[in-house]
Structures are given as C-alpha cells and as structure tokens.
Amino acid sequence: MYRGFYASRFAQVVACSCLLVADFAWAAEPKSGAASTAVSTSLTDIDADLAKPTSFDFLMTPLRDVLAVVADVSGVPVTANVHALSDAGFDLDDAVVSLDVNGVPLASNLDAICDLLDLEWIVRDDTIEFTTHEAADDDDQIAWTVNVTDLSRDAEWLVDFITAAVSPETWSCNGGMGAILTDETRDTSAIIVQNSFTVLRHIAGLLGCIRRIAAMPEGGSTPLAADGYWSDATSAVAARKALATPMTVNLKEASLREAVVQISDLAGVPISLDWPALEAAGIDADGFVVTFSAKKTQLSKLLDRMLKPHGLTWDIRYERLLITTIDMATERMSVAVYPISHLLAKARDPEKLIDTVQSAVTPDAWERVGGMAFLKEFQHHLASAPRMIVIRHSAAGHSAVHAFLRKLPE
Numbered sequence: 483m484y485r486g487f488y489a490s491r492f493a494q495v496v497a498c499s500c501l502l503v504a505d506f507a508w509a510a511e512p513k514s515g516a517a518s519t520a521v522s523t524s525l526t527d528i529d530a531d532l533a534k535p536t537s538f539d540f541l542m543t544p545l546r547d548v549l550a551v552v553a554d555v556s557g558v559p560v561t562a563n564v565h566a567l568s569d570a571g572f573d574l575d576d577a578v579v580s581l582d583v584n585g586v587p588l589a590s591n592l593d594a595i596c597d598l599l600d601l602e603w604i605v606r607d608d609t610i611e612f613t614t615h616e617a618a619d620d621d622d623q624i625a626w627t628v629n630v631t632d633l634s635r636d637a638e639w640l641v642d643f644i645t646a647a648v649s650p651e652t653w654s655c656n657g658g659m660g661a662i663l664t665d666e667t668r669d670t671s672a673i674i675v676q677n678s679f680t681v682l683r684h685i686a687g688l689l690g691c692i693r694r695i696a697a698m699p700e701g702g703s704t705p706l707a708a709d710g711y712w713s714d715a716t717s718a719v720a721a722r723k724a725l726a727t728p729m730t731v732n733l734k735e736a737s738l739r740e741a742v743v744q745i746s747d748l749a750g751v752p753i754s755l756d757w758p759a760l761e762a763a764g765i766d767a768d769g770f771v772v773t774f775s776a777k778k779t780q781l782s783k784l785l786d787r788m789l790k791p792h793g794l795t796w797d798i799r800y801e802r803l804l805i806t807t808i809d810m811a812t813e814r815m816s817v818a819v820y821p822i823s824h825l826l827a828k829a830r831d832p833e834k835l836i837d838t839v840q841s842a843v844t845p846d847a848w849e850r851v852g853g854m855a856f857l858k859e860f861q862h863h864l865a866s867a868p869r870m871i872v873i874r875h876s877a878a879g880h881s882a883v884h885a886f887l888r889k890l891p892e
Contacts, residue, residue: 525626525686526605531558532589540581546574548595556588559609566617585716586801594800600758604679618678619659625676627665633692635863637664637671647817647856647872648688649681684817691819692860696867698821718801724751725782725881731775738770742805749781756806763807782881798877811876812854818880823868824892832859832869843882855879
C-alpha cells in the first residue's frame with residue numbers, strides 16, 4: 483500500500499528501490515527475538531560530521547569563500563549547484579555572508595547560512611551541496627528507506643502519523659510533491675520516503691527522538707525535538723536557560739538592533755536578528771525605535787511584551803535566540819516529542835491530558851480550531867515504552883507547553 487504517491491512516481495521508486503537503499507544506508511534490522519532493540523535512523527553517512535560543533539566568523543564574506551571555509555573546518559566536501567544558483571541570479575562572489583557562531587552543530591550553521599541567502603543545503607554522495615529551494619524540491623534523487631520495525635507494527639499508521647505531523651503542506655495528499663510508501667519487500671516493517679532533504683532531516687530527527695524516549699526509564703520527563711528546539715547543544719541549553727531568567731531592562735528610543743544588543747549582553751547569550759524575515763516585512767532594524775521597560779521579568783515574557791505589538795516574536799534557531807516575525811516563526815514550526823507517562827500515574831486519560839493542553843496553552847493555535855499546531859499521542863507498539871505525545875508548534879509554543887506540563891501534578 484502507499485500514501486500520497488502519483489502512479490508514475492510509485493513505479494519509479496519501486497523500480498529504483500535498490501538504488502535508493504544504496505544512496506541511503508539501510509538501518510540494521512533487529513536480530514531475531516529482539517524486536518525491542520532500537521535501530522538506526524541515520525539519513526546520511528556524514529550524520530556524525532553534521533552533528534559536530536563548529537565555529538565560524540564571517541563578515542561580508544563571499545559565498546565562494548564561505549564554502550571553502552566550511553569544507554576546511556568540517557572536513558566534509560562542500561559544493562554549489564552552480565547552474566541552479568546562476569539561474570536564480572546568485573553569484574558566488576557577489577552573495578555575501580555575515581555570521582558569528584561558536585560551538586554550534588555544523589547542520590545548524592548550514593541552516594543559518596542558507597537562511598541568510600534564502601538557499602537550501604542537501605547531502606549528495608557524502609558531499610554538502612548548496613542549492614536553491616526549487617532545485618532541491620525538484621531533485622528526484624532525495625529518497626530514504628528506513629526500518630521502523632521497532633517503532634510500529636503498522637507501517638500504514640506510521641505513514642499517516644508522519645504526514646500529519648511533519649511539514650504536512652509538502653505531501654502530495656495536500657498538494658505538495660512529497661510521498662511515502664510502505665516497503666512490503668521485506669519481512670521487517672519499513673517505509674520509503676521521498677521529499678526534500680530538509681523534510682527528511684526532520685523525519686529522521688522525529689524518529690530518533692521517539693527511539694531515545696522509548697529507551698528512557700519509566701517516568702522520564704525531559705522533552706526532545708526533531709528540529710533543534712530542545713537540542714542538547716550547549717548553546718541551545720544556554721538559550722533556554724536565559725529565557726527563564728528574570729531580567730530588568732529600560733530602553734528609551736533605542737533602535738531594534740541596539741535593543742537586541744543590550745538584551746543579549748544582559749542575558750549573556752547570543753541573540754540575532756532574522757534579517758531576511760524583517761526585510762520581507764518592511765522592518766528596518768535601525769529605523770525601528772523601541773521604548774520599553776520591564777523589571778524582574780522572565781526574558782521570554784519580556785520579549786513577548788516588547789515584540790508582539792509590532793508583529794515580531796522570538797524563536798530558537800541555529801541553537802540560539804532569533805528575533806523574527808510572527809508569520810515566519812509560525813512557518814518554521816518544529817516538532818517535539820514529550821514523554822507523559824509520569825503525568826498518567828494517577829490514571830489520567832491521555833486524551834483528556836491532550837484536551838487540557840490544547841485548551842490551556844495557545845488555544846487558538848491548534849489544528850482542531852483551524853490553526854497550524856499539531857498534537858497527537860504516538861502509539862508505540864511496545865507496552866514497555868513510555869507514553870509520549872508529539873507536538874508541532876513554534877518555539878514560543880513549545881516553551882509554553884513545556885512550562886505547563888512541568889506544573890501539572892504527577
């Protein structure tokens with residue numbers, strides 16, 4: 483059976499299934515009698531390199547030089563799809579990057595560089611390639627076969643869950659080009675996914691988080707995430723800690739750029755401006771004047787009060803705080819997995835818990851009332867696995883959900 487496949491694409495994938503497995507290594511299957519053993523969710527052979535902390539200091543650096551530095555620092559070959567970039571009007575010597583990051587995973591730094599230039603990166607033949615969104619979406623070679631035997635005995639249910647939770651607008655059932663089918667050529671439960679490399683990364687992250695939670699002791703309550711919001715990177719942990727820290731500020735006719743610099747210094751964590759999003763919204767960070775004061779207020783609430791009246795908000799991206807537009811933060815919703823077994827200890831009904839969360843936290847944001855946020859229990863096939871819910875929300879939404887769950891009595 484398959485979901486969201488055009489007939490021609492279905493035939494194409496089946497005919498090329500051996501090539502797909504060669505392109506993206508098949509995760510090791512559980513040994514006989516060891517169905518509970520977690521299997522890999524590796525998307526590429528350079529996943530370990532993409533996770534390594536890297537530091538860059540670019541100031542109006544031409545993209546050509548940026549690619550050379552990234553390759554030198556990471557030890558991974560880096561190329562550019564020159565034809566796609568040229569067709570989109572990009573010149574490797576004219577497009578420049580300004581970015582100062584320290585100890586951030588390589589994948590997050592690649593995201594940051596691409597966001598600054600409105601580009602995309604993919605991995606092809608263990609090489610990082612910078613390209614345009616259009617070229618990445620049109621690339622039929624980006625497909626992935628993954629063993630999901632340890633997650634669900636019902637691959638069809640998992641397919642429906644993934645297409646609902648991860649970038650739903652990209653799947654063909656919703657008008658996009660992405661597709662998933664179950665692989666019935668194996669004795670194990672498997673799926674073949676075809677979508678942009680970015681979406682495949684998000685799915686790999688989601689499945690990896692579910693596996694990590696399934697291996698946790700009963701009662702574990704630390705949330706994890708696919709897109710980095712709950713990343714364990716040192717810089718991301720510092721950003722989350724800063725958001726909960728009370729601060730006092732007094733800004734008088736400061737530009738948005740100056741306000742962010744002052745707050746960043748007080749918080750002791752990097753805070754960046756999302757220049758492309760601000761520019762698209764017609765906001766001049768130097769001409770935008772901020773007069774604002776707050777006393778002993780959590781940074782997250784302080785930023786909400788200062789930014790929301792102007793259509794702005796905060797996000798956690800590239801493992802750091804980012805000031806962006808509300809529209810862009812909503813578009814960049816990330817997927818997180820929350821263990822809830824410890825909240826069900828007093829015979830709470832998981833469906834009632836879900837209803838409580840949706841009623842109490844950002845009630846207008848959820849899909850059930852026409853919003854974009856998603857919440858559903860993941861039904862792991864192992865009875866011993868902790869109960870968990872999967873949520874797609876903005877960074878601020880995840881922060882609110884996390885705070886709410888932590889306050890519930892166990």
